[in-house]
Amino acid sequence: MTYPTLEAVSKLRAVLLGVEGLAASLTALQSYYGMDSEMVDGVDVGVMRAPAELQEKAGAARYPVIQTYCDQIENKRSEQFRVFSGRMRVVTEVRVSSDRLEGLAEKLHFYVDAVRDVVERNGGCxxxxxxxxxxxxxxxxxxxxxxxxxxxxxxxxxxxxxxx
Structure with missing residues (x-):
């Protein structure tokens, strides 16, 4: 049996990277936020929980940074004959950076709204x-x-x- 934590996070990451995932949401929100196409192209979702300072020191930060990780697990064992039946709290963290304060919040809201849109549209199994x-x-x-x-x-x- 595989360990469910990474598998569950990978399922959400697959939804975010899927055909109707982040790319579709970013394209739909692009005109509302007035963002150009370079803000939509090449957005990736990683599976890691690391502070921005550490990622920058490692040279791995290319903004925007979108990371998905599990930070809490509840095994309620509510289903009989199941090893794990519970919930996992999954966080999708979006980091944006700029050399100017102007427009920074708009960029962040643009990407967060896209993630939120994917979560809203893909509820269920x-x-x-x-x-x-x-x-x-x-x-x-x-x-x-x-x-x-x-x-x-x-x-x-x-x-x-x-x-x-």
Whole structure:
């Protein structure tokens, strides 16, 4: 039996990278936010939880950075004869950076809204006993020093129901 944490996170990542995932949402929101096509092309989603400072020191940060990871697991064992039947809290973190404060918040909201749109449209069964539960939470951090001078982070938090 595979370990469900990485598998569940990979399911959400596959939804974000799928045909009707982030690329479609970014394209749909592009005209509303007035973003050019370079803001839509080449956006990737990683599976890692690392602070921005550490990623920058490793030379791996190319903005925007979108990471998906699991930060909490609840095994309620509510289903008889199942090893795991519970929920996993999955966070999709979006980091944007700029050398100017102007437009930084708009960039962040653009990408967070795209992630939120994908989560809204893909609720339900993701396959292999993984279910994207309805509802999500969105939070935004304050702008701080980092990245290309200024860095801001937003998070979309959702729950995956897992039954194994």
């Amino acid at each position: 993701l396959g292999d006993g993984v279910f994207l539960e309805p509802g999500y939470e969105v939070s935004f951090d304050v702008v701080k020093k980092g990245g290309l001078n200024y860095l801001q982070v937003g998070q979309v938090v959702c729950w995956l129901g897992v039954s194994r």
